[in-house]
Amino acid sequence: MEKTYDPHKIEQHWYKTWEEKGYFAPSGKGQPYCIMIPPPNVTGSLHMGHAFQDTIMDGLIRYHRMRGDNTLWQPGTDHAGIATQMVVERLLEKEDKTRHDLGRQRFIERIWEWKAHSGGTITRQLRRIGASVDWSRERFTMDEGLSRAVREVFVRLYEEGLIYRGKRLVNWDPVLHTAVSDLEVVAEEEKGHLWHMRYPLADGSGHLVVATTRPETMLGDVAVAVHPDDERYRDLIGKTVRLPLADREIPIITDEYVDPEFGTGCVKITPAHDFNDYDVGKRHQLIQVNIMTPDGKISEKADIFVTSPLGPEGEYIQGKKIPSPQVSSDCIPKAYRGLNRFEARQRIVEDLKQQGLLEKIEDHVLKVPRGDRSGAVVEPYLTDQWFVKTKPLAKPAMRAVEEGKIRFIPGNWAKTYFQWLENIEDWCISRQIWWGHRIPAWYDEEGSLYVGHSEAEVRAKYDLGDRSLRQDEDVLDTWFSSALWPFSTLGWPDETPELASFYPTSVLVTGFDIIFFWVARMVMMGLKFMGDVPFRDVYIHGLIRDAHGQKMSKSKGNVLDPIDLIDGITLEDLVEKRTAGLMQPQMAKKIEQQTRQEFPEGIPSYGTDALRFTFAALATTGRDIRFDLGRIEGYRNFCNKLWNAARYVFMNTDGRELIVTDDVVLEYTPVDRWIRSRLQRVIQTAADALEGYRFDLAAAAIYEFLWDEYCDWYLELSKVSLQTGTEAQQCATRRTLIEVLEAFLRLAHPITPFITEEIWQTAAPIADVDGDTIMQQPFPEPDAEALDDAAESEIAWLQAFILGLRRIRGEMNIPPGKSLPVLLQQGMDLDRQRVEAYRAYLERFGRIESIDWLGADQTPPESAIALVGELKILIPMAGLIDKEAELQRLTKEIDKLNKELPRVEGKLNNPKFLERAPDEVVAKERQKLEEMQASLSRLEEQRTRIQAL
Incomplete structure (x- = not known):
């Protein structure tokens, strides 16, 4: 072995070896154990959350592989519809082109070309952190097999009436011109205003004051709502007000949604531009007035619809209707047409002021929803979309958890799962972009809709002959294809051997932020199409934050790149990386100063194993995980400690006799028996922790055994028998040194794969262990016969004695090299026996010049005292210190x-x-x-x- 531990010299070499030799593939033997990797975006690069999550998954896979299970860690990437389209569109911008210049077909070809050349960044980085996925089975959510599965699911759900097309309110990105999911919307607090506007009563008897953060939407108001129990407005219910600027009458209605304590207790209702108002509109069958265009401008003509409480069929309940005036589609005042929504806001506020209808403006902090890709303020927008009816699918998904078919770890996350499913809304699955699974639906010239696996199938099924058909322009939400991931990757809809072996999978490892978006949807789809749950366990981990508990984000300048932690990065390169792409010079300057202060010498290289050990140690059951560079520094030291310990062991075992002649029996000292016994306990502790997904407890047990017991105590204590013991004792100690090290390497391998493989290659022949790789060695099993309570008790006494002496040295500031006279008093016969048995250890490691016993009645000189049970250890102070x-x-x-x-x-x-x-x-x-x-x-x-x- 090299004298100094250098992770770069070993890590990439061993990963390449493992992959080339096919060690990551299922063995075909043992119980199936399968994990599906949460597919990272093909556009992405490895971030701290990925590295943390993948360390946990790799630890589980390596552990079960060593347990003899037939393990599959299924890799793959997500096509990331919006993100990937944006990447390629930006490349086109450099050529002064748009996707429309290329046309849909050529644009899709350009994306495939980009993927072939630039889409593998994150898979290369997964290799850097040691992810032992079966690369031979790598999948992509747009590959032909998965696309076929997507079409099959869509068609079946449509034919069962569980997919429909309807006009609904969605999150709309006015820059990307598409609906986006809640997960693609980031709502952060921003400073804004609350405008209080006067709505005159139509009969001229006064006015109501409503408050809003978005005055521009008033052009689409269809009612003013008050709480039914609000006495202030009881006499006004059923009357109308004149909508300022638009000059049309709208009714005053009651609804329990209104908070009478907020503002004036009057709320403007705009069903086409607010999700809460949309629900109010459904309850009261109000019209919807859509005043905006897809790019966030005020329309020339409004789109007007009836709000239905009964779903996509457009029906509504019979009975009394709240009167609403008939509204013309040209109801939008000309002064505002064509303005973008923020320009319209300014002009509307000015016009309200001039007409005396603006009562006041208050500063107000509000959460502003922005598209995470475009940064644009997301608009609630009324548009035709495709939806999945989720309530029929949600009920079996809830039952699966209630009946214990799926277990959440920690268990409290089941409550979150139930809350989301109990309040589930229909799922908008369409997106108005080009990259993705195109919806398998076709329209004829009369607007009739046909759904099928292909146009040819549709023509044959409905006898359409040569009738002109056009395919729906929309593509499916990326989450639709990823919801099928646990079975589509295994070959469904075909009945493949992999599907039979590995479905249901064993565990899903994921963050709590996508329990609804991904976990619940996989459960719904798995139960629907496979008739069984997609996984048995759901391990929910926390989210990685910085050392201060802050979310890592580019705007805060606190992002850490796991590859930088592995390889190291200079200060200048780190500053350049953190400030790249920041539009505001002031923000860039602030982040540069912050980075220079925090990392004056850049980030040193820590290596993959130290990073992985840090992640494992941080994998508690908490919601947030604070990442502190001090921790990774400590675990880099742990790797150094293991490296140096191995070198000491090899120097004392390689080429030395580990057996003795037939007529001599190995003689294990109590110290040997103690470390062997402690090894059995740490094996059991670590195995129990890994089985229970407590990587933090496993890491703590592994760390403490190596550092505190094997290195700090056993390696030192072993020197006594190696230097002064009999031949039988020396051989026994050598065997103990190498056998404990070899077992420990197997124990630590799931968390620190590279360093353990490198050391094991030298350790295995010495320990007489056959095999090509530690990956295929058995995870150590605790040996009950090796447990030795007596030896543990003996060495615990020895440690307490030596530590007592060290404490006195520290407290009294006695130089560590100064030999001490030791007086002993009280104690039992067993203490006397132990003092004699371990005198060589005590004198050597306690730096003792003499040991004398005092009688129980003797008065000792002025001394510092330590206790080991009833035994008093006294160090006379005379002459030892300058008082x-x-x-x-x-x-x-x-x-x-x-x-x-x-x-x-x-x-x-x-x-x-x-x-x-x-x-x-x-x-x-x-x-x-x-x-x-x-x-x-x-x-x-x-x-x-x-x-x-």
């Missing part, structure tokens, strides 16, 4: 803390600081105070002891 110098040192430190304490206490007693400072800053100050108080108490205790000497 006056030590008292001066302690007094100086105590005085310094006493000066600093009031400042920190004052901060925490200041209400303004507590109110204004971020929570993480307050928490850090409180922790600082606690540490200072603990240090002060400890120093004062030491001073008191020394004064008593």
Whole structure:
């Protein structure tokens, strides 16, 4: 082995070897164990969330592969309709072209060309973090097999009446000109205004005041609503007001949606431009007045429809209707036609002022929904779309969890799943873009609709002859194809061997933010088309945030790239990366300063295993996961510790005798038996933790065993038997050194695959283990016969004795190399026996010059004391320390803390600081105070002891 651990020299070599030799493919033996990778966008690159999630999945796959299971980790990427189309359109812009210049067919060909040359970034990065997916089975949501599955599902759902086309309110991106899902809308708080507008009563008896954050939508108002129990407006219900500027009458209605405590208790109702108003409109069968064009401008003519409470058929309930005036489609005042919505807002506000109809303007902080791709403010927009009726599909999906067919880990996420499904709305599955699965529907010249797998099938099925047909222009929402992922990737609708073996899959690993968008939809589709759940377990992990608990985002300048953590990055390159693409120079300057302050020397190279170990250690059951570079630094040190430990073991075992002659039996010392026993316990702890998806507990157990027990204690204690033991003892210790190391490598392999493979290649021959790769070795099983309570008790006593001496040295500031006279008092016969049995260890590792026993009645000299059970360890202080110098040192430190304490206490007693400072800053100050108080108490205790000497 190299003297120094260098992850770059081993990581890519081993991954290439594993992949070339086909180690990632299912073995065909054992129980099936399958994980479907959440398909990353083909346009994407690896971010911290991906790296964290994929580390967890790879850990599970490697663990079950070593358990002998027939493992499949199914890889693939998502075609990412909107994102991919935007990437290629930007490339066309550089050629002064648009997709319309190319036409649909040629534009789609350009996207495929882009994918072939540039769409593999994230798959290359997955290899960098050691993802042992079966690349031979890689799928793409637009490949022919998955496209066939998509068409099959669409046609079946349509024929069962579960897919329909209707006019509904959707999230509309006026820049991209398409409907977008809620997940593609980012709502963040922004400063805005609340405009209070007067709506005159039609009978001239006064006016109502309504407040809105979007004055431009008033042109589409069809009612003013008040709460039915609001006494202020009881006499006005059923009357009408004149809509300012548009000069038409609209009714005053009652609805429990209205909050009488907010504003004036009067709410303008605009069903075509607000989701809550849309629901109010359905309840009251109000008309919908759509005043906008697809690009967010005020229309020349309004689109007017009836709001139906009964769904796509356009029916509505019989009985009393709220009177609404008939509205002409040219009801929009000419002054506003053609203006974009924000220009129209300014002009409308000015006109209201001039007419005395604007009562006041208030500053108001509101959540503004923006498209995550375009950055444009998303508009609730009334348009024809395709929908899936979800309520019939949701009921079986809820039953599957209620009956235990699917288990959420942690279990509390089942409540979130139920809440979403209980309140589920029909799913808008159409998008107005070109890249994606085109909807398999055709229209004839009369507008009749035909659905089928292909145009040829439609013509044959409906006997259309040579009638002119045009295919629907829309494509399906990306989430539609990804909802089929667990079975479409395995070959459905064909009955393939893979489908029979691996469906249902074993576990889905995902974040809580897509439980509804992906998890619930996969459950619905799996039950509908496979007759069984798509996975048995759903492991919900938290979301990676920065060290202060903030969401990582480019605008905040706090994004960490996992590849930069693996390879390292200079400060200048990091600054350039973080400020690239930022439009505002002021923001770029701020992020540059922030980055230079946080990373004055850039980010060093930590290697993949250190990053993976960090992720595993952070995989708690919490919702948010704070990533601190201090943690990865610590786990890089862990890798170094393992590397150096292995080198020590090999120096003492490679080429040395690990067996003795036939007439000599191996003689394991209590120290050997202790580490073998501790190994069995850590194997059981880690296995239980991995089975329970507690990677944090597994990582903690692995870390503590290697660092605290194997390295800090066993390797040191083993030197006694190696240097002074009999031949039988030396051989036994060598065997223990290599066998424990080899088992530990297998134990740690699922979390740290590269370093364990590299070391195992040397360790295996020495330990007489056959095999080409650690990946195919069995995960260690605990051996009950190797458990040794007696040895553990013995070594625990030895550790307590030595630690007691070290504590005295530290507290009394005694140089670590100075030999100590030790007096012992009290204790039991067992303590006397142990002192004699472990005298060599005590003298060597306790730096003891002599050990003497005092009688129970003897008065010891002034001494520092440590206790091991009832045994007193006394270190006479005479001649060991300079009492006056030590008292001066302690007094100086105590005085310094006493000066600093009031400042920190004052901060925490200041209400303004507590109110204004971020929570993480307050928490850090409180922790600082606690540490200072603990240090002060400890120093004062030491001073008191020394004064008593």
